[in-house]
Amino acid sequence: MKAKVYVTIKQNVLDPQGSAVEGALHSLGFEEVGKVRVGKFVELELQTADRGEAEARVKAMCEKLLANTVIEDYRYELE
Amino acid sequence: MKAKVYVTIKQNVLDPQGSAVEGALHSLGFEEVGKVRVGKFVELELQTADRGEAEARVKAMCEKLLANTVIEDYRYELE
Numbered sequence: 001m002k003a004k005v006y007v008t009i010k011q012n013v014l015d016p017q018g019s020a021v022e023g024a025l026h027s028l029g030f031e032e033v034g035k036v037r038v039g040k041f042v043e044l045e046l047q048t049a050d051r052g053e054a055e056a057r058v059k060a061m062c063e064k065l066l067a068n069t070v071i072e073d074y075r076y077e078l079e
Numbered sequence: 080m081k082a083k084v085y086v087t088i089k090q091n092v093l094d095p096q097g098s099a100v101e102g103a104l105h106s107l108g109f110e111e112v113g114k115v116r117v118g119k120f121v122e123l124e125l126q127t128a129d130r131g132e133a134e135a136r137v138k139a140m141c142e143k144l145l146a147n148t149v150i151e152d153y154r155y156e157l158e
Contacts, residue, residue: 006120007120008120008122018121021121021144021145024144025123025140025144028140028143028144030136030139030140032125032126032127032136033123033124033125033126033140034123034124034125034126035123035124036121036122036123036124037121037122038119038120038121038122039119039120039121039122040117040118040119040120041085041086041087041117041118041119041120042097042100042115042116042117042118043087043115043116043117043118044104044112044113044114044115045112045113045114045115046111046112046113047111047112047113048111057109057111060109061104061107061109061112064107065100065103065104065107066100
């Protein structure tokens with residue numbers, strides 16, 4: 001089974017990397033770009049067949065390691 | 080319009096960040112985890128209404144700034 005985890009900075013938290021990308025895109029001539037947020041995308045292979053169990057385990061991985069839940073949100077998909 | 084860009088390291092390129100996350104997950108007791116790949120996830124707000132034009136512009140942004148096409152792949156969604 002494969003899991004895709006998306007970790008994004010919470011809406012009310014400053015994202016300096018996003019601001020830097022926004023500035024760089026503007027100076028490259030992409031003036032139509034508004035707010036930019038940069039996050040992480042993690043692909044995991046899982047040796048489990050049980051979907052319910054996999055879901056619980058991926059949630060635990062996010063809480064413990066993949067996301068800093070104080071400033072980041074996460075969501076995941078299993079396939 | 081909003082664009083979501085996913086930048087991932089190409090399959091045949093080493094991903095040390097992914098290996099580090101894999102090792103960390105194993106030592107936290109998540110032994111079912113196989114290969115891990117870490118990528119970037121960029122959310123952009125675009126001040127354009129024309130979907131076709133937006134698509135071409137996002138592609139150009141990926142090629143010029145968001146992805147290093149030598150070692151990274153990218154895909155994007157517009158919504």
